[in-house]
Amino acid sequence: MLTLILRQAALRALAAVPTLVVVTACTYVMLFAIGDPAAVVAGESATPQQVAQVRHSLGLDRPVIAQYLDWLGNAVRGDFGASLHNRGTVLDLIGQYLPPTLLLSFLALTAAVLASVLMGSAVGSRPGGPVDRGLGAVAVLGIAVPNFLVGYVLILVFSLWFRWFPAGGYRDPAEVGWATALQFLTLPAASLALGLMCVQMRTFRASLIKEYEGDYVRTARMKGVSPGGVFFRHVARNAAAPWVTVIGLEVGVLITGALLVESVFAIPGIGTLTLEAVQGQDFPVVQALVALCALVILAANLVTDLIALWLNPASRGLS
Amino acid sequence: MADAQAVLRVTGLTVELDRQGGSTPLVTDVSFAIGRGEMVGMVGESGSGKSLTASAVAGVLPRGVRPAGGAIEVDGAVDGGATGPATRRAARRGVAMVFQNPMTSLNPSMRVGDQVAEAIRLRRPGTSRREARRAAVEALDRVEITRPAERARQYPFEFSGGMRQRVMIAIAIAGEPSVLVADEPTTALDVTVQRGVMDLLDRLRLDLGLAVLFVSHDLALVGERCDRLLVMYAGELVESGVTADVLRRPSHPYVRALQQCTPEHALAVGALRPLPGRVPQAGEVRSGCRFTPRCALRTEECERDHPALETRGSGHLVRCHHARGSEE
Numbered sequence: 001m002l003t004l005i006l007r008q009a010a011l012r013a014l015a016a017v018p019t020l021v022v023v024t025a026c027t028y029v030m031l032f033a034i035g036d037p038a039a040v041v042a043g044e045s046a047t048p049q050q051v052a053q054v055r056h057s058l059g060l061d062r063p064v065i066a067q068y069l070d071w072l073g074n075a076v077r078g079d080f081g082a083s084l085h086n087r088g089t090v091l092d093l094i095g096q097y098l099p100p101t102l103l104l105s106f107l108a109l110t111a112a113v114l115a116s117v118l119m120g121s122a123v124g125s126r127p128g129g130p131v132d133r134g135l136g137a138v139a140v141l142g143i144a145v146p147n148f149l150v151g152y153v154l155i156l157v158f159s160l161w162f163r164w165f166p167a168g169g170y171r172d173p174a175e176v177g178w179a180t181a182l183q184f185l186t187l188p189a190a191s192l193a194l195g196l197m198c199v200q201m202r203t204f205r206a207s208l209i210k211e212y213e214g215d216y217v218r219t220a221r222m223k224g225v226s227p228g229g230v231f232f233r234h235v236a237r238n239a240a241a242p243w244v245t246v247i248g249l250e251v252g253v254l255i256t257g258a259l260l261v262e263s264v265f266a267i268p269g270i271g272t273l274t275l276e277a278v279q280g281q282d283f284p285v286v287q288a289l290v291a292l293c294a295l296v297i298l299a300a301n302l303v304t305d306l307i308a309l310w311l312n313p314a315s316r317g318l319s
Numbered sequence: 320m321a322d323a324q325a326v327l328r329v330t331g332l333t334v335e336l337d338r339q340g341g342s343t344p345l346v347t348d349v350s351f352a353i354g355r356g357e358m359v360g361m362v363g364e365s366g367s368g369k370s371l372t373a374s375a376v377a378g379v380l381p382r383g384v385r386p387a388g389g390a391i392e393v394d395g396a397v398d399g400g401a402t403g404p405a406t407r408r409a410a411r412r413g414v415a416m417v418f419q420n421p422m423t424s425l426n427p428s429m430r431v432g433d434q435v436a437e438a439i440r441l442r443r444p445g446t447s448r449r450e451a452r453r454a455a456v457e458a459l460d461r462v463e464i465t466r467p468a469e470r471a472r473q474y475p476f477e478f479s480g481g482m483r484q485r486v487m488i489a490i491a492i493a494g495e496p497s498v499l500v501a502d503e504p505t506t507a508l509d510v511t512v513q514r515g516v517m518d519l520l521d522r523l524r525l526d527l528g529l530a531v532l533f534v535s536h537d538l539a540l541v542g543e544r545c546d547r548l549l550v551m552y553a554g555e556l557v558e559s560g561v562t563a564d565v566l567r568r569p570s571h572p573y574v575r576a577l578q579q580c581t582p583e584h585a586l587a588v589g590a591l592r593p594l595p596g597r598v599p600q601a602g603e604v605r606s607g608c609r610f611t612p613r614c615a616l617r618t619e620e621c622e623r624d625h626p627a628l629e630t631r632g633s634g635h636l637v638r639c640h641h642a643r644g645s646e647e
Contacts, residue, residue, distance in 0.1 A: 215423040218379050219487070222416045223438040223494060233437070234426050313428055314476035 005306055012305060016298040021072070023294040027287055028068045035281045040084050075291065081284040090288045093273065100170050101262070101269035105254050107185055108192035113247065115193070116200035123201075124208025124239070125231060135201070142198030147257050151191035151264040158187060168266040188265040192257050196250050203246045207239040214238070241311045248304025252297050325352035326530035327376070327414075327498045331389035334368070334375050336601060343602040345384065346371050346554045353498070353530040358521070360541030360562065361534045362577070363551035366598040370419075372551065373502045373534045377416035394497055415491035419503040421484035425475040431486050432471025435459065438493040458489040462519060481512035485519065492523060499524070502534045517544060538581055542566050547634075550574050553599050553609035556628060560635035570637040572614050608640065616641045 031037075038055035039046070046054070055061050059070070074081065080090035087093055123132040142150075159167040165187050173181035211217070212235055220230050259271030270289065277285035309315055334346035346368040353359045363369045374380045376391055393412040418424045426434060435455035440446050446454070452471070459467035462485040475483055484504060491499055501520060505513035521544065524531045535541050541548060541562065548565045550558040550573065558571040569575045576594040578584055585591040596613035605611065608621040620640050628638045 215418060215420055216426040218418065219424045219434075219490065220426070220437075222377055222379050223490065224441045225437065234429070237428050238426070311428060313474040 005309060008309060009302065009306055012302050016302065019298060020291065020294055024072065024075075024287065024291050025068055027290040028071065029064060031283050031286060032064055035283070037084060037281065037283045040281045040283075071287065075288075080288040080291075083285055084282050085280055087282075087285075090284050093285060094270070094288060094292065097268060097270050097273040099172070100267050101258050101271065103173075103181075104185060104188055104192065104261070104267065104269060105258055107189035108196065108257075109247070109250070109254060111189060111193040112197035112200055112250075115197045116204055116243070119197075120201045120204030120208065120243070121231065121236070124205040125212070125227075127205070127209050132205075139198040139202050142194045143202075145195075146260075147191050147195050148260040148264050150194050151188065151261055154187045154191050155264075168264075170265075170267045170269075188261050188267060191264070192254070192261050195257070196253065199250065200243060200246055204239065204243040207242045208235060211235045211239045237311060241308050244304050244307045244311065248300050251300035255293055255296065324354050325392075326355050326394060327532070328352040328392040329372075329376060329389065330392070332372065332375060332386065332391065333388035334371050334380065335385060335387040337383050337385060342387065344387070344554060345601050346375065348389070349551075349556055350389075351549055351556070351559065353532060355497075355530055356525055356528045357547070358524055358531040358533055358545045359547045359549060360545035361532060361549045361551060362536060362538055362541055364536065364598050366553075366600070367551040368554035369534050369551045370502055371554075373416065373500045373532060376498070376532060377414050377500045378412075379416060413495070413497040414500060415494050415496035415498070416500040416502065417484070417487050417491050417504045420507050421480050421487055421504075422507065424487055425483055427475055430472055430474060431478065432456065432459070435471070435486070435489050435493050438490045442494045455489075455493065458493045459486070461492070461523075462486070462489045463515075464489070479512075480508050481516060484508065484516050488516075488519065488523070492527065492529075497528075497530060498532070499529045500532045500534070503536070504533075505540070506535070506537075513540075538566070538577060539583055550577075554601075555609065555638070556636070557610065557638045558636065560632075564632070564635050570631055570635070570642040571610075571639045572616050572641070573610050576613075576615075608638075610639075 036051075038051050038058060038060050041058065042051045042054040052061075059067065071081070078091070082089045083093055119135055123129070123135055126132070155167045158164045166184055167187075169184055171181045171184050214235075217230060217234060220234050225233065255270075258269060259274060261267075262269045262271035263275065270292075273285070274289050276282070277289065329352070330350050332346060332349045333344060335342040335344050349368075349372055351359065361369045361372065371380065371384065374384075375386050380386065393414055425431070432452060432455045435458050436448070436451035439451045439454045439458070440448075456467045456471050459471055464470050464482060464485055470478075475486070478486065487504075499520075504520070505516050508516060517540070520531065520533075523529060533541065533545055545562050548559060548562045549556055550565070550571065552573050558565060558569065558574050565574065566578070569578060576592070579592040580594050582591070594613065599605070599609060599612075605622075606625065607623050608614070608617075608626050611617045611621045614621065618640070624640070626638050626640050628636045629642070631637050631642060
């Protein structure tokens with residue numbers, strides 16, 4: 001079974017390569033269509049002659065395809081070029097802005113997963129009760145309200161009224177310690193987690209209810225399995241597959257969500273870097289960030305597919 | 320049947336559906352007994368309450384449905400039926416059940432051997448994992464699954480319908496029950512596979528001395544395999560007795576009508592006689608005989624008085640005002 005899953009992993013990783021190429025190629029062409037890197041580098045006061053000179057010296061007058069292939073060749077070797085605004089190499093820049101986003105996403109996703117498992121199993125095993133209806137209403141609200149609005153409400157309530165948490169900013173845990181760093185991360189992580197949690201909870205609840213109706217649950221009861229045993233040994237695993245798939249899809253939501261939440265809470269993360277790079281037409285940075293996002297989403301899908309494969313033996317025979 | 324040695328004795332079993340503002344009876348006052356090594360058939364249309372009776376005996380009634388009265392006695396141990404976690408008690412009491420749909424009755428993500436081993440460990444709590452696994456392979460061998468050690472490591476999707484039903488039977492007998500409830504165990508299988516599964520049930524009941532309650536809507540199959548026969552209609556027993564007696568001299572007009580709409584009967588007389596109407600739904604039970612609207616013999620008495628289950632000869636019980644008159 002392990003070899004089968006490893007083989008699947010290798011196959012899907014291979015299949016992800018064309019996707020990555022297409023995504024980065026499209027981004028490259030689109031960036032050229034909407035702006036002119038030579039003009040950015042030459043500066044606002046440059047004459048058309050100077051711009052043309054810069055364009056030639058950077059090789060930007062060559063066909064787009066040739067330039068893209070150059071970029072791809074360098075990228076494969078780990079060289080994503082340098083910022084057009086003299087902010088250092090693209091990799092250094094990303095390395096500098098990545099930790100806050102990683103921390104924020106990890107906290108938000110973990111919180112959402114734990115909360116959704118707990119609440120989903122509480123209501124999925126006993127649907128229709130007052131707790132179920134209450135959490136159902138919360139979930140609809142949590143799914144419908146955008147996370148930046150949730151962020152502002154949390155700031156209003158927990159930092160302006162109660163003064164429990166800071167209203168924004170980011171502290172490096174290596175410098176100020178985890179206690180302080182987490183204080184700064186709590187509200188942004190919560191506003192990011194709420195939407196994710198609600199979708200996950202509803203998914204897990206729905207698949208639990210469906211699984212509880214399965215004939216095999218009756219078989220387990222017939223054997224004399226306790227209600228806890230029915231949940232943990234039989235129902236939970238079968239109900240987990242759709243939920244895991246949703247978590248995988250949410251990684252994409254997490255990236256766009258982080259962009260908004262970071263700007264609400266003034267966190268110097270990947271979202272902030274993306275905004276700056278797009279506004280400043282810093283093409284190499286934008287290009288690398290898009291490639292990074294695509295890579296993260298593909299990796300998340302790969303991992304969830306493999307988990308689903310492990311959860312559902314019948315699907316192992318396919319594909 | 321030697322009634323004194325009954326392994327399973329059901330007395331006045333009533334099953335109700337809980338609803339807001341009251342409850343609806345689904346099974347009313349059902350009594351029967353099954354002896355060691357005996358197979359008793361229970362027949363009736365869909366909605367007659369036969370599956371609910373079976374589920375109540377095995378303690379696996381669906382959510383919202385509960386035993387509201389009567390007693391289920393296994394090996395002399397009485398179970399009031401109305402209170403407590405009836406499910407687990409049923410298993411401990413020694414009742415196992417095989418269900419209608421073998422395709423969905425096994426956990427799809429659990430190895431077949433582990434599903435059998437789980438039943439063994441629940442029956443004998445001290446058993447080690449390894450010991451239970453070995454016993455599971457033995458149980459699979461007992462239900463005539465070839466290469467049982469290898470098959471035990473496979474998942475249900477790797478088994479055909481007939482093989483899955485054999486696994487279900489292995490799970491059922493792994494709990495060392497004295498009563499086996501088989502709820503249409505072969506309905507979802509094709510005819511050749513059906514024969515194999517029925518032969519297996521027959522052999523196991525004789526080898527292990529199981530008391531088997533065999534629920535089916537197939538009169539011919541029940542006639543071929545069962546010692547005695549219970550006929551359900553609208554949640555109550557309408558006729559019961561030794562299979563040969565009941566099928567050769569059916570006393571209740573419902574049983575006669577059932578016989579006349581079987582292919583066997585159609586071949587014999589050249590015409591299929593469908594039974595008009597349908598089984599009354601839960602809650603629409605009338606004051607008189609429940610079969611009245613569909614009955615060819617109905618009289619005012621049938622509309623007015625609910626007939627009692629009365630004895631006609633040795634062990635032959637009938638619930639009909641006109642049972643005597645219908646005798647040839």
